[in-house]
Amino acid sequence: MINKLTANIKKTEAPVVVGLDPMLGYLPDFVQKKAYEELGETLEGAAEAIWQFNKAIVDATYDLIPAVKPQIAMYEQFGIPGLLAYKKTVDYCKQKGLVVFADIKRGDIGSTSAAYAAGHLGKVRIGNSICAPFDADFATVNPYLGSDGVKPFIDVCKEEKKGIFVLVKTSNPSSCEFQDRISDGRPLYEWVGESVAKWAEDCMGDEYSYVGAVVGATYPEQGKILRRIMPKCYILVPGYGAQGGTGKDLAHFFNEDGLGAIVNSSRGIIAAYKQEKYAKFGAENFADASRQAVIDMVEDIRGAM
Amino acid sequence: MINKLTANIKKTEAPVVVGLDPMLGYLPDFVQKKAYEELGETLEGAAEAIWQFNKAIVDATYDLIPAVKPQIAMYEQFGIPGLLAYKKTVDYCKQKGLVVFADIKRGDIGSTSAAYAAGHLGKVRIGNSICAPFDADFATVNPYLGSDGVKPFIDVCKEEKKGIFVLVKTSNPSSCEFQDRISDGRPLYEWVGESVAKWAEDCMGDEYSYVGAVVGATYPEQGKILRRIMPKCYILVPGYGAQGGTGKDLAHFFNEDGLGAIVNSSRGIIAAYKQEKYAKFGAENFADASRQAVIDMVEDIRGAM
Numbered sequence: 001m002i003n004k005l006t007a008n009i010k011k012t013e014a015p016v017v018v019g020l021d022p023m024l025g026y027l028p029d030f031v032q033k034k035a036y037e038e039l040g041e042t043l044e045g046a047a048e049a050i051w052q053f054n055k056a057i058v059d060a061t062y063d064l065i066p067a068v069k070p071q072i073a074m075y076e077q078f079g080i081p082g083l084l085a086y087k088k089t090v091d092y093c094k095q096k097g098l099v100v101f102a103d104i105k106r107g108d109i110g111s112t113s114a115a116y117a118a119g120h121l122g123k124v125r126i127g128n129s130i131c132a133p134f135d136a137d138f139a140t141v142n143p144y145l146g147s148d149g150v151k152p153f154i155d156v157c158k159e160e161k162k163g164i165f166v167l168v169k170t171s172n173p174s175s176c177e178f179q180d181r182i183s184d185g186r187p188l189y190e191w192v193g194e195s196v197a198k199w200a201e202d203c204m205g206d207e208y209s210y211v212g213a214v215v216g217a218t219y220p221e222q223g224k225i226l227r228r229i230m231p232k233c234y235i236l237v238p239g240y241g242a243q244g245g246t247g248k249d250l251a252h253f254f255n256e257d258g259l260g261a262i263v264n265s266s267r268g269i270i271a272a273y274k275q276e277k278y279a280k281f282g283a284e285n286f287a288d289a290s291r292q293a294v295i296d297m298v299e300d301i302r303g304a305m
Numbered sequence: 306m307i308n309k310l311t312a313n314i315k316k317t318e319a320p321v322v323v324g325l326d327p328m329l330g331y332l333p334d335f336v337q338k339k340a341y342e343e344l345g346e347t348l349e350g351a352a353e354a355i356w357q358f359n360k361a362i363v364d365a366t367y368d369l370i371p372a373v374k375p376q377i378a379m380y381e382q383f384g385i386p387g388l389l390a391y392k393k394t395v396d397y398c399k400q401k402g403l404v405v406f407a408d409i410k411r412g413d414i415g416s417t418s419a420a421y422a423a424g425h426l427g428k429v430r431i432g433n434s435i436c437a438p439f440d441a442d443f444a445t446v447n448p449y450l451g452s453d454g455v456k457p458f459i460d461v462c463k464e465e466k467k468g469i470f471v472l473v474k475t476s477n478p479s480s481c482e483f484q485d486r487i488s489d490g491r492p493l494y495e496w497v498g499e500s501v502a503k504w505a506e507d508c509m510g511d512e513y514s515y516v517g518a519v520v521g522a523t524y525p526e527q528g529k530i531l532r533r534i535m536p537k538c539y540i541l542v543p544g545y546g547a548q549g550g551t552g553k554d555l556a557h558f559f560n561e562d563g564l565g566a567i568v569n570s571s572r573g574i575i576a577a578y579k580q581e582k583y584a585k586f587g588a589e590n591f592a593d594a595s596r597q598a599v600i601d602m603v604e605d606i607r608g609a610m
Contacts, residue, residue, distance in 0.1 A: 023416065024431070032432065041432035073417045077424035078431075079438030080389055087385060107447065108410055109477040111328065112378045119382035126329070126383075127337065127346035133384030142412065144449040144472060146479030167449060172414040174451030178497060181488035188486060188493065195482065 001137045001162050002205035005099045005234070006259060008066030014298040015259070017101060017236070018061060018290075019266025020089060021071040022050040026271040028283035031056075047081035050074070053286075054089045057270055058096060060287035064294050067099040069236075069264055090136050100136045101236065105167065107142035107149040114152035121164075122156040138163040140214060140236070143192050147199070154199060154211060163210035163234075166196045168226060171216025171239030189222065193229040200233045208260065209233055215253065217245025217263065224252035227260070235261045240297070241268030247300035254305055263301055269293045306442045306467050307510035310404045310539070311564060313371030319603040320564070322406060322541070323366060323595075324571025325394060326376040327355035331576040333588035336361075352386035355379070358591075359394045362575055363401060365592035369599050372404040374541075374569055395441050405441045406541065410472065412447030412454040419457035426469075427461040443468040445519060445541070448497050452504070459504060459516060468515035468539075471501045473531060476521025476544030494527065498534040505538045513565065514538055520558065522550025522568065529557035532565070540566045545602070546573030552605035559610055568606055574598045 009015050024032065027049055035049035058068065070093075075086035093100050106116040118124050120134045141153050141164045153164045169179055169189040179189045193213065200209035212234035215223050219239075227235065235253050239245040240263050253261035272278045272293035273286040281289035314320050329337065332354055340354035363373065375398075380391035398405050411421040423429050425439045446458050446469045458469045474484055474494040484494045498518065505514035517539035520528050524544075532540065540558050544550040545568050558566035577583045577598035578591040586594035 021417070023420075036432050041434040043429075043431070043436050043438060046429070046431045071413075071417055073411070073413060073420040073424070077420040077429050077438065079424065079436070080385060080392060082424070082438070083388055084385055105413055105447075106378070106410070108376075108378060109475065112326070112376055115328075115378040115382040119378070119384065119387075124348075124351070124382050126348070126351045127341050129346040131348050131384070133348060133382065133387070142410075142447050142449055144447055144483060145475050145477055146482035146484070148477040148479040170414065170450050172450055172453040174453040177451035177500065178449060178493060179451070181486070181493060181496060183486035183488045183493070188483060188488070191486060192483060 001099065002208055002210040002234070005066060006205070006207055008099055009259065009262065012064060012066050013302070014065055015254070015262050015301060016065055016294065016297055017067040017069045017262050017264045018057070018065055018269050018294065019069045019071060019103070019264050020054050020057070020270065021074045021266040022053050022270065023074060024049070026267065026274070027053045028273070028286050030284065043078045043081040046078045047085040050082070051085040051088050055092060056287040057290045058093055060291040061294050062096040062098055064291070064298065065098065067101055067262065068093045069101040069103050071103040071266065087134060090134060099138065101138040101140070101165065102134065102136035103140050105140050105142050107145055109145060110148050110152060113149045117153040117156035121153070121162040122160050138165060140165045140167065142167050143195070147195065150199065154203060157203065157210055163212065165212040165214050165234070165236040166192070168192050168196060168213040169215045169219055169222050171218045171243055171245070175216065190225065190229060193226045196233060197230040200230060204232065212236060214238065217249050218243055220249040220252060227252055227255070231255065233260070237261055237263045241265045247304035250301055251304050258305060265297055269297065306404065307513055307515040307539070310371060311510070311512055313404055314564065314567065317369060317371050318607070319370055320559070320567050320606065321370055321599065321602055322372040322374045322567050322569045323362070323370055323574050323599065324374045324376060324408070324569050325359050325362070325575065326379045326571040327358050327575065328379060329354070331572065331579070332358045333578070333591050335589065348383045348386040351383045352390040355387070356390040356393055360397060361592040362595045363398055365596045366599050367401040367403055369596070369603070370403065372406055372567065373398045374406040374408050376408040376571065392439060395439060404443065406443040406445070406470070407439065407441035408445050410445050410447050412450055414450060415453050415457060418454045422458040422461035426458070426467040427465050443470060445470045445472065447472050448500070452500065455504065459508060462508065462515055468517065470517040470519050470539070470541040471497070473497050473501060473518040474520045474524055474527050476523045476548055476550070480521065495530065495534060498531045501538060502535040505535060509537065517541060519543065522554050523548055525554040525557060532557055532560070536560065538565070542566055542568045546570045552609035555606055556609045563610060570602055574602065
């Protein structure tokens with residue numbers, strides 16, 4: 001899957017991933033209204049609305065981008081119907097040839113991480129049959145529990161040719177509270193980065209490892225250092241756009257081959273029609289606004305590289 | 306809810322929580338067979354089997370215990386049907402008067418943590434209606450992203466009178482890799498503990514805070530220190546039994562009032578019938594074996610206090 005990701009990035013010349021984080025507030029009223037008329041102001045209605053919203057955005061952008069990143073929290077908040085919309089979104093994006101990053105940020109002790117890995121990336125055995133419950137391509141993983149919590153994901157990735165991105169330095173303001181704590185002269189995120197680099201070495205695709213890292217665009221200096229620490233890792237870079245990261249902040253996240261990073265934008269793409277810049281599209285053409293926002297983002301990032 | 310937890314612990318005189326982590330390997334063959342005959346060797350079949358297993362164990366133990374802790378990974382691995390079994394388990398346990406700890410270990414940046422909190426502990430607004438998707442009582446939260454990731458949970462807890470347990474020092478062997486890193490002379494888990502103690506101060510029930518912590522029974526010395534750092538926090542203590550923690554390791558997790566800690570056992574209770582000690586019950590009476598295992602665990606812990 002890491003080779004498919006690289007191939008998709010080369011084909012589209014767009015190291016970007018669209019974050020499918022459909023908060024209800026991002027959805028045009030007419031999308032919500034239609035779903036509520038069919039299914040009521042219920043969890044099912046909300047799930048239908050976000051699925052229709054996602055589908056329109058994927059249809060309008062899939063030829064421009066290598067990958068999507070559904071944030072599972074935005075589906076999970078609508079309970080079982082929401083998770084059904086998540087599953088439909090994952091399946092639909094895969095049909096469209098996109099690589100799907102499940103932004104699940106799971107992580108637990110051994111057998112529990114193994115269950116998450118099987119459920120989201122792998123397969124479960126039930127009696128004599130084998131099922132692939134969510135079947136995404138990559139998942140994000142939280143490292144707080146140490147290698148016990150990460151290795152079960154790596155085992156499944158090896159078996160299934162999938163991948164992970166381990167949280168190293170997150171894009172939010174308070175990521176400093178624990179991630180920046182200095183230990184033996186270096187911040188914690190560097191120690192996590194060193195571990196990720198070690199895990200990655202043993203998990204190589206053709207050019208890059210299928211064990212990658214998450215480092216926020218909002219921390220470009222730290223990104224520069226982490227790029228060196230983890231040369232063979234893809235860095236998934238959130239925080240571009242709405243969170244404040246700009247194109248010029250991104251240059252150091254890439255390797256000299258122009259690869260090794262993939263930049264996420266969620267709100268900036270999926271709710272583009274709400275920005276003054278794209279207001280001319282109007283809410284009814286929200287997906288066209290998203291397409292234009294992807295084109296502009298790709299141009300911004302290419303300019304910075 | 307923190308007051309209900311304390312009341313339940315006082316009533317049962319049992320500071321224990323049963324971990325409902327139904328791995329298929331724990332289920333007697335006859336439970337699986339019956340479900341597969343009805344629904345096939347499918348995700349639906351597996352979900353039905355774990356639900357029937359849970360129900361029998363809850364029916365056999367609910368009068369002895371204050372709380373249960375379903376580990377959502379064990380349900381999520383069976384996709385949507387598994388999550389339906391999770392939801393049924395949460396609802397059923399609440400009906401039985403138990404406090405439900407959702408062991409979800411979620412944690413993300415602001416709005417995403419807010420979505421998890423709304424989905425698992427709180428409510429979501431859809432048009433003019435309000436829904437409570439999973440509606441557990443407490444949730445476990447991962448602190449790696451700092452206060453941005455934790456405070457949205459606290460906000461929902463305030464609103465809904467729910468609670469959280471923040472991971473501080475986890476029970477697994479590799480928890481040392483990052484949690485034990487020394488910074489300014491103290492391990493990271495102490496700094497996380499200091500933050501938890503601060504968050505907890507502002508979130509008091511009658512005697513204890515509804516912001517608690519997770520500290521593994523496998524680290525009794527660290528537990529002693531963290532007990533002092535977080536005097537008003539309940540400590541959720543995993544790692545008793547199958548993971549190696551014993552009754553005598555637990556004494557220092559409690560305050561002098563005999564409260565302030567609640568000890569989890571999962572496998573040791575729900576798969577008790579597989580232990581030599583409880584083999585006399587036989588697989589067909591697995592729930593009776595679980596009841597006896599609860600009685601023995603409570604006695605062991607009371608002896609240590």
